[in-house]
Amino acid sequence: MDGDFKSSHEREPQDPDTLLMSRFAAGDGRAFDELFQRNAARVYRMAFRFVGRPDDANDVVQEAFLRVLLARSTWTPRAKFSTWLYRIVVNLCLNELRRRKAISWVSLDAPVAEEAGEPPAPLPTADTCHAGHLLLKRERVAAVREAVQSLPADQRMAVVLHRYEGLSYKEIAQAMGRSVSSVESLLHRAKQTLREKLRPWVGD
Amino acid sequence: MRCRKVCRRLSAYLDGELPADRMRRVQEHLASCPTCQRETQELSLTYGLLESWATVWVPDNLVFRPPVELIPGESLLAQLWRRLGWAAAAACVAGLLVGAGIRTAVQYKRAQAPPVASVSAQRQYVRAWNLDVLADLPPDSIGGVYATLRNNER
Numbered sequence: 085m086d087g088d089f090k091s092s093h094e095r096e097p098q099d100p101d102t103l104l105m106s107r108f109a110a111g112d113g114r115a116f117d118e119l120f121q122r123n124a125a126r127v128y129r130m131a132f133r134f135v136g137r138p139d140d141a142n143d144v145v146q147e148a149f150l151r152v153l154l155a156r157s158t159w160t161p162r163a164k165f166s167t168w169l170y171r172i173v174v175n176l177c178l179n180e181l182r183r184r185k186a187i188s189w190v191s192l193d194a195p196v197a198e199e200a201g202e203p204p205a206p207l208p209t210a211d212t213c214h215a216g217h218l219l220l221k222r223e224r225v226a227a228v229r230e231a232v233q234s235l236p237a238d239q240r241m242a243v244v245l246h247r248y249e250g251l252s253y254k255e256i257a258q259a260m261g262r263s264v265s266s267v268e269s270l271l272h273r274a275k276q277t278l279r280e281k282l283r284p285w286v287g288d
Numbered sequence: 289m290r291c292r293k294v295c296r297r298l299s300a301y302l303d304g305e306l307p308a309d310r311m312r313r314v315q316e317h318l319a320s321c322p323t324c325q326r327e328t329q330e331l332s333l334t335y336g337l338l339e340s341w342a343t344v345w346v347p348d349n350l351v352f353r354p355p356v357e358l359i360p361g362e363s364l365l366a367q368l369w370r371r372l373g374w375a376a377a378a379a380c381v382a383g384l385l386v387g388a389g390i391r392t393a394v395q396y397k398r399a400q401a402p403p404v405a406s407v408s409a410q411r412q413y414v415r416a417w418n419l420d421v422l423a424d425l426p427p428d429s430i431g432g433v434y435a436t437l438r439n440n441e442r
Binding site for chain 1: 296298299300303305330331333334335337338340341342344346347350352353354
């Protein structure tokens, strides 16, 4: 797998993030700032979808970029920066999950929508049909969120990387340290589970 | 291709991740299998439903806050050594110097102090200097004469 990385990297020009990391490794501190600006939000979204809590997602962002910072002296462009970053975030998310006993979104102390990673609720309107549609939409989002976050860790990560980060099976395999066939199996099982959980919502 | 095999491949088929020949065989099966067609449709709709959660609100104040003032490229161990190691090393050296100084002072003091001898030995020593008059001094005085003569001897 590393051989494929190296040969493809040598054939193709480096992507912007990989170039930035190379510049950072060479001593350009501003390149790190730019890397953060370009990737922090994506890391946060990915982490939030997996760990389910804004503070924990922020912790993942901080830890991930701390590792980027500390890797400056040892960085070699053997792979794309994004692949390497995904690998870091996957490991951090899985570690976070192992530390926790349980993740529950069904709680009397559930955070308000904004804190839970949802956009702020729109102001109510006089149009009750529109308000009803919005409410239904929010309930659907909550159902999807709960369904995804109830998946086993490895299936959840595969779904987050594939459906929300747009990674291919091969890229997911690299990020998770698994084979492509393993990723295929994870996604297949995840979709079967999601189908059962979200059956009431399909077609709405 | 049988339904069971197709079912296992449906996820990858929908995601466009199958090799061309397998993709073709799945398509051929689906063309004539309503059960698998229904399965495909349900999976497709379910996965499409995940798009509902497309938006995740990212905090405006998402900034990088390193836990310590890090020099890029320096390991945490090097950081700790840089902050604490020199202080510890300096403390050790200072301690060694103070200890050596104290030892030297003690040794010097001991060297300065004359050996304690009996009164008779002191008188005998003083007489050896042909100072018989002083050799008969009282015990509390002969000690001072003795010490003076010993220092002169050194």
